[in-house]
Amino acid sequence: MVSQLPFFIAACDYTLIGEELFAASAYLSHEPKLLGSLKGQDAAKLVIMILILLGVAAATLGTAWPPAAKAADFLRLLTHVD
Amino acid sequence: MGRLLERLDKVDRRVIYILMAASVIVPLALKLDFPIPIGSGPSMDLYMAIDTLPPGSTVIISFDYDPSTKAELQPMAVALTRHLFGHGVRVIGMAMWPQGASLGQQAMAQAADSLGAEQYEDWVNLGYTVGAGVSLLRMGSSIEAVYPQDRDGVPYDSIPLMRNVRRLGDVDLAISLSAGDPGIHSWVMMAKDTYGVPVGGGCTAVSAPEFYTYLGTGQLVGLLGGLRGAADYETILRERIPGAPGGLATPGMAAQSISHLVIMGFIVIGNVAFIAGRSKRKGGAK
Amino acid sequence: MRLFVPLFMTFICGMIIILQFFVPHRPFSTLGERLTDWYMIVASAAIFLGAVNLLQVHSARIRFRQKNWQYSPVVIGGFLVMMAAGFGWGVADGKPFDWMFQTMVVPMGATMFSLLAFFVASAAFRAFRSSNWRATLLLVSAFIVMLGRVPIGDVIWRLIPGAAASSHPNLVNEIAEWIMQVPNMAGQRAVMIGASLGVVATSLRMIFGIERSYLGGSD
Numbered sequence A: 001m002v003s004q005l006p007f008f009i010a011a012c013d014y015t016l017i018g019e020e021l022f023a024a025s026a027y028l029s030h031e032p033k034l035l036g037s038l039k040g041q042d043a044a045k046l047v048i049m050i051l052i053l054l055g056v057a058a059a060t061l062g063t064a065w066p067p068a069a070k071a072a073d074f075l076r077l078l079t080h081v082d
Numbered sequence B: 001m002g003r004l005l006e007r008l009d010k011v012d013r014r015v016i017y018i019l020m021a022a023s024v025i026v027p028l029a030l031k032l033d034f035p036i037p038i039g040s041g042p043s044m045d046l047y048m049a050i051d052t053l054p055p056g057s058t059v060i061i062s063f064d065y066d067p068s069t070k071a072e073l074q075p076m077a078v079a080l081t082r083h084l085f086g087h088g089v090r091v092i093g094m095a096m097w098p099q100g101a102s103l104g105q106q107a108m109a110q111a112a113d114s115l116g117a118e119q120y121e122d123w124v125n126l127g128y129t130v131g132a133g134v135s136l137l138r139m140g141s142s143i144e145a146v147y148p149q150d151r152d153g154v155p156y157d158s159i160p161l162m163r164n165v166r167r168l169g170d171v172d173l174a175i176s177l178s179a180g181d182p183g184i185h186s187w188v189m190m191a192k193d194t195y196g197v198p199v200g201g202g203c204t205a206v207s208a209p210e211f212y213t214y215l216g217t218g219q220l221v222g223l224l225g226g227l228r229g230a231a232d233y234e235t236i237l238r239e240r241i242p243g244a245p246g247g248l249a250t251p252g253m254a255a256q257s258i259s260h261l262v263i264m265g266f267i268v269i270g271n272v273a274f275i276a277g278r279s280k281r282k283g284g285a286k
Numbered sequence C: 001m002r003l004f005v006p007l008f009m010t011f012i013c014g015m016i017i018i019l020q021f022f023v024p025h026r027p028f029s030t031l032g033e034r035l036t037d038w039y040m041i042v043a044s045a046a047i048f049l050g051a052v053n054l055l056q057v058h059s060a061r062i063r064f065r066q067k068n069w070q071y072s073p074v075v076i077g078g079f080l081v082m083m084a085a086g087f088g089w090g091v092a093d094g095k096p097f098d099w100m101f102q103t104m105v106v107p108m109g110a111t112m113f114s115l116l117a118f119f120v121a122s123a124a125f126r127a128f129r130s131s132n133w134r135a136t137l138l139l140v141s142a143f144i145v146m147l148g149r150v151p152i153g154d155v156i157w158r159l160i161p162g163a164a165a166s167s168h169p170n171l172v173n174e175i176a177e178w179i180m181q182v183p184n185m186a187g188q189r190a191v192m193i194g195a196s197l198g199v200v201a202t203s204l205r206m207i208f209g210i211e212r213s214y215l216g217g218s219d
Helices: A002-011 A020-029 A032-061 A066-079 B002-009 B013-030 B042-051 B067-086 B100-115 B133-139 B184-192 B208-217 B226-240 B249-285 C004-022 C028-063 C071-089 C096-126 C133-148 C152-157 C171-181 C183-207
Strands: B058-064 B090-095 B123-128 B173-178 B199-203 B223-225
Touching (some): A002 C096, A002 C133, A020 A032, A032 C183, B002 B249, B013 B249, B013 C096, B042 B067, B042 B173, B042 B208, B042 B223, B042 B226, B058 B100, B067 B090, B067 B199, B067 B226, B067 B249, B067 C096, B100 B123, B133 B184, B133 C028, B173 B184, B184 B199, B184 B208, B199 B208, B199 B226, B208 B223, B208 C171, B208 C183, B223 B226, B226 B249, B249 C096, B249 C133, B249 C152, C004 C028, C028 C071, C071 C096, C171 C183
Parallel strands (some): B058 B090, B173 B199, B199 B223
């Protein structure tokens, strides 16, 4: 549980946080299923990171340059859930 | 000094327990009171979200907690229901935790009795539903499919309040008072993101940090975090609504203040003893 | 066949639920509603399963005189009394079930959780060590948030000359709120995105039959 993380970090020398648990089981067992899932998750994280960086850059530049603002709006449309 | 630190490091845990108990009991017994400053923040955001609802609106409160977290969440439930009834808003109570239905009944009945709200016209307790997020998904198309009758066995169609509320989208605001899973995450996923219903939240202090992400994106309209959130809400009600009664959270803040100071003292003493012991071991090794 | 039928059912049900989010029209909407109705029925049946399991486990403890078996008759007795009161007189306000819930279950449940305060205090003294820079940073921000989330933090701040009349009379509360809204939110977002991707990966593995641990036994 995410809410228990601070207690573990303060009390333990080493802590596995969030998806590090999935990575640890894949690393220890070398099972193809788990390794494959890990690669897929890493690919998805890469896509999300690129979108975040593009969005932050577009939103920041968009305050002074309208085409960047349009790009930021498009990215918001892509990622908005409604 | 070294011997003192060694003794402190080995202090019996019963001493810690007694100091902890005293830090909670003494402020409550002495009725200590510290002023609670209310600025803009998640508590005020939730208050404004409710206060700007027109009278006659309908709000769902989901009592997703049990007696173990009652100390933090029940004062929120009481303060919220009082505000809603006083504002002329109709309240539908439900629960995704089994014991939440009874705790919600207690809060709503208490507020309704003091403000003259009538059951089935102004409020209703639909009771416990077992499906968690799946129930909310189903409520998006039909609330009656999940709750064919309320907690007391009254059929859905016989409840005047529910006549114009057939789906989750017919509700103006949903508030989840949650102690864990299922709770605010399910409400944000299903009610807000799938059906567009604004969602507010109340949660235990330990889980409040994870819900700040939803506040940042606007998926939560406001959040009451722990006993402090409940005390904030009670203070806002007292400041803005003449004659609003006090609750249990505000007196609890004095006890929480002193006990926080005591725990901080324990952490400091423990770390001082640890660092002194580590230096001594390094010095001995040289 | 033993393996094929449950995997096929999992695939079909999983795909219908996913598709109904993207295709809100019939037949996916109707099929999705039926599946959610069945889910609630099966989940309700699981409550009976839990109750029967409780009785089985505690009956076995009494029969074989296992460690602390003396508590098991209390559990079974309490369970049967509450069940009889609920079925006999209903669960409305003022009935025996409600009275037992409000006077026994609620205070006991609250008390059990309250014990956590003592254990946290003892853990704070014994285990919360600033052994590395990360733990030190955590403890410093924990101190600020602990002071900022209770009124005494700003009471202490206002004891400093000039603080009460300054433009930030509630500075500790503001710093604590900033910690919650900026560094905390960034970290929580990262953990949430990572954990959600893990849940998506595990769910897709289950739907496509790659993950079969829920069926019990080895592959």
